[in-house]
Amino acid sequence: MSDGSVQFGTPIIGIGASAGGLEALKAFVATIPPDLGACYVIVQHLAADQESIMHQLLQPESPVPVTQIKDGEAARPDHVYIVPPGATLELTDDHFKLSERGKDRGAFRPIDIFFNSLAQVKKRDAYCVVLSGTGTDGSEGLKTIKAAGGFALVQESTGARFPGMPDSAVATGLVDFILPVSRIAGRLQDIINHRREQMDDKTQEELRDAVKRHLPGIAKRLAEVSGNDFSEYKPGTLVRRIERRMALLRTQTVDQFMEKLQEDDAQAELLAQEFLIGVTRFFRDPEVWNAVRKQVVRPLLQRNQTHVRIWVPGCSTGEEAYTLAILFLEEMEAQKEHKTLQVFGTDIDVPALTSARYGVFSPSAVEALSETQLEKFFSIENGQYRASPALRECCVFAPHNLAQDPPFSRLDLISCRNLLIYLSSELQDRVIPRMHFALREEGHLVLGPSEGVGDDWELFTVVDRTNKIFAKNASASTKYSALNDPLPRLQALGRRTRITETQVAPAAHSEIARETLAEREYLKRFAAPYALITGSGEIAYLSERMTEFVQPNAGVPSSNIDTFLRRELRLPVRNALKQARDSGEMVSVQDVMIDDEGPAAFVDIQLGPTQRDESLFLLSLNRVRSIEAGSLGVAVQRRENADQDMLESENFNLRRQLSAILQESETSSQELKSTNEELLSMNEELQSSNEELETSREELQSINEELETVNSELQENNRLLTRANSDLKNLFESTDVAVLFLDRNFCVRNFTPATTRLFGIRRRDIGRPISDLSSKMDYPGLAEDAAEVDESLQGLEREVHVKASGETFLLRIKPYRTTENVIDGYVLSFVDITKRKKFEETLQRNQQELAEQFAELEKLYDTTPVGLCLQDRDLRYIRINEALAKINGFSVEDHLGKTIYEVFDEPDAQIIKYLNQVFETGKSINHLEVQVATPGAGLREYLVDYYPVDDGAEVFAVGACVRDVTDERRLTRKLSEQAEQQKLLLGELEHRVKNTLATISAISKLLLRDDDSAADYQKRLTQRLQAIARTHNLLTSVRWAGVSLNDMIEAELAPYSSKNNRRLIRHGPDLELGASEALSLGMTLHELATNAAKYGSLSVPNGKVVIETEMSQISDDESEILLTWSEIDGPKIETSPDRQGFGSVVFEKVLARDLKAEVRNHFGPEGLTFSARFHLRGEK
Amino acid sequence: MNAQKVLLLEDEAIIAMDMEMTLEAQGYKVLGPCQSVAEAQTVLENDTPDIALLDVNLGREETSFSVAIKLHEMGVPIVFLSGYSPSVVDVPEQLTSMQRLTKPVNEGELMAAIRQAGSLTPM
Incomplete structure (x- = not known):
């Protein structure tokens, strides 16, 4: 609570209303003064999703503007603000802050929330008004406003339509005024004006x-x-x-x-009571309680003690005490240390204690507790939380004045939070030692956040400075003594008539003060016997010394003083009591004599009402000193006279009473008689009524039974109906199909949720014509279609299109038939066929494609040069193309439907074997090479594949793929042959070339002569090479097969012979010479010719050469040849010329070797004769 | 020291003659020249050469390999002569280590091969 300069800002009045609030609000608003300068805020319980027009409803009644609050708006005076639905309101400075309604665990309490905020911000300028409504919203907030110094006014519950909220507010005991609603605004005006006046x-x-x-x-x-x-x-x-x-x-x-x-x-x-307004909450300042849990509770539970005693002074409505109890109970369970827990909660605010004992709290009060705590320690009762017995048992609440009454003792923990701040420092100095005294050696003290242990530092040590936890300093001597306390004042028991329900418990026993002690002693020892009796003579209390005068009667004991007193005292006392009762004054009777077995004794009786309680009387019996003998007689006489007088008057009184009673008795008796007669006749009436009733009862019974049956039928019906209803509901909600139910006027009766896709329709549109609603699709023809349906009584289908989304729906209109088959409207269902349409289009397209593809394939099948066919298990031709049909030599038609045996006279067994194999194994046979004599085309080679065709389960057909590879193969073979040949030839060629080169090399060496010049050598060599070349040419011209000898001869001798001058004479057959033979002979001929040209017959013009061949067959392919070269008409030869040179070498060695010839050289007179005999191979 | 005997097997007469002259000029004695396997074998019945100079292809698809193998068994070092390039010729396995010359053969090359072969003969 802050002190400081008082600012009189705009007073803000929060008005909470709920059910029945409209009337109350109207009445309130009508009485608002137009220029009070206060700001009015109305908080209601509204459904979050419903618009509110409250401001429009109230404006006409109000002299000031009425608007709905916008977030952040400033609070202006002389203005009524209304909280919009779905929001909670708080104040920041003089601005409104709206927040979205949160999903709290408890009920929605917007009024409490606003009042709390109002109290915080405006403090003493906060005013709250609680109007009609159910529930308890507003009461907690009211408490806070009062605690902050604000004012609370409540509507009289008799005038409120729903008195729940007003009553609950009043029950807090803090309401300042309870008024009819029309007077509340006026009272507010008074208070505010008054305060203003006070406020400068x-x-x-x-x-x-x-x-x-x-x-x-x-x-x-x-x-x-x-x-x-x-x-x-x-x-x-x-x-x-x-x-x-x-x-x-x-x-x-x-x-x-x-x-x-x-x-x-x-x-x-x-x-x-105002002074006692205390604010207490569960787990106020949670971090403090956490610290307490850790630093105090846990170590405490570990100690070896069975009891835990805790004291919470200033506990008010008990939240703090319960908080501690919860803390300890939780920890005891967690640590499995069970102790007996005693929490003493005390306060001087007796109503608050009652409330604490009650142990019932509102949902907002228990906000700080966790779900688990609530579950464990509270039970829900009418929306309030009642402390569980386990929790309740731990706590004891009693009135106690911390400053005046002696404290508790042997406590483990004292929690005294936010009490000391209200006390002056002198008072605090008195209180703190009490607390030190009250704690055990290791006890702890917890104070509020701004409190401390004052000057008495040595009494306590600091355990946690921030959280204000202190430990008793056991070594410090306590400064407290109970004997120094002021006397306890007796509580004003009878005067407390407000609100309390139960009697206040007697105050805790205080120690006996010295005075009382003295009094007691005196009473015991010296006081005359005395007794407390009630007005009717019953004994309430007897002092010790009364025993002297007590002489109980024989018989059944009673508590009447009469029966206890001695005979002599009874009458006087009775009389005295009567007098005292009547007069209310003290009565004394003196000198009553009693017989005491000795000298007579006299007693003075004093009887009077007690000061405090008018129903109790104090009787005192004083023994009087014995009187002297002389006056004894007088005294006795006096006494006797007095006694007699008393007796007589008593007698008289009694007689009078008796007669009066007798009269009364008479009258009573009369009355009784007549009453009795009445009763008798009544009885008879009742009898007959009773009989009637009996019959009625029986009738009723049978009716009852009928009703029973009807009831159970109805119940069953109801059950079925409920089931049907929920089925219908589920059907509606589960279907994706938009279904719209219209009545005969095309007004909406019902619809499935899916319909909102097509129409902008909501639940509240039921009853409106469908044409009012926006539609996403084009459908102008509803009326016509409906008319048609009416006539035909049949359904109608149509496709409708939603342009925006490209969806297509199939709309079906059907007549709505009631169960009696009466047409009562129309049912429109919209089935989304967008997908279907798409599929249809796709399907069409696919089919087209397939057809085209199929046509292509068929064409391909028919025209491909590869032979294809399909045969089933009977080897029947299911399918066959032109190509294969041709190969088989029959037309396609001749094959189809026939088995292989029917088509061919002698079908190939191997083929049949293959086909069956494929059927059996299910495996294809590939790359078979088959040779078939095709009619008209000879032997053809085919490459055949057989493959199985299955339908997923078994092989139902075999397909054949036949390729004519004859030409291919032939070509391949030919090429391969050619390649071979080429290889051979190349080899041959290489060989020949090498050999020729080697030969040339040899010849070049052989021709070497010392005397040759290079030019001559070259010439000679060239000539030999040319000879070889000529032979080569000839050989080449016949492909190195066989050369004619004649051709060779001609080639060699051509230079020496001409047409005119034939110098060659040829005899004998031509010879076909092989390559090496030709070469050797060619060289030989060349040498012979050269030599003849140099030295022999060809050196002269007329010289001639005769070449003869003789052949004789030896065997089929071998013949013996004699070749002769004779030179004639040549120059005379004197001596054998030296023709040894190259030529003779050739003759003798080469030819001899190559041809294995017998060579002879003979120089005759005519000239040279050369002969060679050799064998020749080859056919003739 | 006796001249080493060289068995010459070559079917082309001129080439044979050439080689014979070359060998004899270098101091070797030539057995042959033989023109066929048959001839060579006849020679071998009577004489054992120290070195053999064999033309691989002897015409009419005859090769000198049979003789060569026999000579090899006899421990006679062999020099092959061929008109075919070496890669084409399929020499029997045991003869692959023998020297090979291609025609036309250089005199120097020939003599070097012969001498080397001759040095292999156990004396």
């Missing part, structure tokens, strides 16, 4: 000083009334509260207020 600074100060001055007097008055001494509370708090009450009462001066207090007990009590 000077008046403020004066007022405060005046209050302070009167404080002791006020405190004294309050102590009288409430028994609590507030004189040592901090003045600030008290001053404010006094000011408040003064404002409420519209008292201007403190003197006036003091008067009121003195006159009116109720006002004094109210003020006393």
Whole structure:
């Protein structure tokens, strides 16, 4: 609670209303003063998704503007603001802050939320008004507003349509005024104006000083009334509260207020109660409780003690005590350390204690508790939370004044939070030692956040400075003694008539004060015997010494004083009691004589009402000193006379009583008689009524049974109906099909959720014509279609299109038939066929494609040069193409449908074997090489594949693929042959070339002569090479097969012979020479010719050469040849010329070798004769 | 020291003659020249050469390999002569280590091969 300069900002009045609020709000708003300068905020319970037009409804009644709040708006005076649905309102400075309604665990309490915020921000300028409504929203907020110094007004519950909220607010005991709703605004005006008047600074100060001055007097008055001494509370708090009450009462001066207090007990009590307004919550400042849990509770539970005692002074409505109990219970369970827990909660605020004992809290009060805690320690009762027995048992609540009454003792923990701040420092100094005294050696003290242990540091050590946890310093000596306490004031028991339900428990026993002690002793020892009796003579209390006078009667004992007293005393005492009862005064009877077995004794009787309780009387019997003998007789006589008088008067009285009673008795008797007669006749009537009733009863019974049956039928029906309804509901909701039910006028009766895709339709559109609703599709023809359906009584189908999304729907309109088959509207169902349409289109396209592809394939099948066919298990031709048909030599038609045996006279067994193999193994046979004599085409080679065709389960056909590879193969073979040949030839060629080169090399060496010049050598070599070349040419011309000898001869001798001059004479057959033979002979001929040209017959013009061949067959392919070269007409030869040169070498060696010839050289006179005999191979 | 005997097997007469002259000029004695396997074998019945100079292809699809193998068994070092390039000629396995010359053969090359072969003969 802050002190400081008072700012009188705009007073803000929060008005909470719920059910029945409209009437109340209208009435309230109508009475708002137009220029009070206050701001009015209305908080209601509204459904979050419904628009509210409250501001429009109230505006006509209101003299000031009424608007719905916008977030962030400033609060302007003389303006009514209404919280919009779905939001909670809080105040920040003088601005409104709207937040979305949260999903709280508890009920939605917007009024509490706003009031709390209002209290925080506006404090003493906060006003709250609670109007009609159910539930308890607003009560918690009201408490906070009151605690902050604001004001609370509530609608009279008799005038409220729903009194729940007002009653709950009143039950807090904190409401300032309960009024009919039309007077609330007026009262607010009064209070605000009054406060304003008080609010200028000077008046403020004066007022405060005046209050302070009167404080002791006020405190004294309050102590009288409430028994609590507030004189040592901090003045600030008290001053404010006094000011408040003064404002409420519209008292201007403190003197006036003091008067009121003195006159009116109720006002004094109210003020006393105001002082007690305490704010307590569950787990207030949670971090403190966490610290307590760790640093105090846990170690405490580990100690070796069976009991845990805790004291919470100033517990008010008990939240803190329950908090501690919960803390301990939780920890005990967690640590499995079970102790007996005792939490003592005390306060001077008796109603608050009652509430604490009750143990019932509103949902907002238990906000700080977790779900588990609520479950464990509370049970829900009518929306409120009641502490469970386990929790409740731990806590004991009792009135106790911390400053005046002696403290508890042997405590483990004292939690005294936010109490000391209200006390003056002197009072605190008295309280803190008490707490030190009350704790055990290792006890702890927990204080509120701004409290400390004051000057008494040595009494406590700090355990946790931030969280205000202290430990008892056991070594410090306690400064407290109970004997120093002021006497306890007796509580004003009878005067507390407000609100409390149960009697206050007797105060805790205080120790006997010295005075009382003295009194007791005196009473015991010296006082005359005395007794307390009731007005009717029953004994309430007997003192010890009364035993002298007690002489109980024989018979059944009773508690009447009469029966206890001695005979002599009974009459006087009875009389005295009667007198005392009647007069209310003390009565004394003197000198009553009693017989005491000795000298007569006299007793003085004194009987009078007690001071406090008018129903009790105090009897005192004093023995009088014995009188002297002389006056004894007088005394006795006097006594006797007195006795007689008493007796007589008693007698007279008794007689009178008796006669009166007798009369009464007579009359009563008469009355009784007549009553009796009445009763008799009544009885007869009743008898007959009874009989009627019996019959009725029987009728009723049978009716009842009928009703029973009907009822159970109805119940069954109902059950079926419910089931049908929920089936229908589920059907509606589960279907994706949009179905719209229209009545005969095309108004919407019902629809499935899917319909919202097509129409902008909501639940509240039921009843509106369909044409009112927006539609996403083109459908102008509803009316016509409906008319048609009406006539035909049949359904109608149509496709409708939604342009925007490209969807297509199939709309079916059918007549709506009731169960009696009456047409009562139309049912329109929309089936989304978009996909279907797409599929149809795709399907069409696919089919087309397939057809085209199939045509292609067929064409291919028919025209491909590869032979294809398909045969089933009977080897029947299912399918065959032109190519294969041709190969088989029959037309396609001749094959189809016939088996292989029917088509061919002698089908190939191997083929049949293959086909069957494929059927059996299911495996294809590939790359078979088959040779078939095809009619008209000779032997053809085919490459055949047989492959199985299955339908997923078994092979149902074999396909054949036949390729004519004859030409291919032939070509391949030919090429291969050619390649071979080429290889050979190349080899041959290489060989020949090498050999020729080697030969040339040899010849070049052979021709070498020392005397040759290079030019001559070259010439000679060239000639030989040319000879070889000529032979080569000839050989080449016949492909190196066989050369004719004649050709060779001609080639060699061509230079020497001409047409005119034939110098060659040829005899004998031609010879076919092989390559090496030709070469050797060619060289030979060349040498012979050269030599002949140089030295022989060809050197002269007429010289001639005769070449003869003789051949004789030896065998089929071998013949013997004799070749002769004879030179004639040549120059004479004298001596054998030296023709040894190259030529002779050739003759003798080469030819001989190559041809294996017998060579002879003979130089005759004619010339040279050369002969060679050799064998020749080859056919003739 | 006796001249080493060289068995010459070559079917082309001129080439044979050439080689014979070359060998004899270098101091070797020539057995043959033989023109066929048959001739060579006849020679071998009567004489054992120290070195053999064999033309691989002897015309009419005859090769000198049969003789060569026999000579090899006899421990006679062999020099092959061929008109075909070496890669084409399929020499029997045991003869692959023998020297090979291609025609036309250089005199120097020939003599070097012969001498080397001759140095292999156990004396």
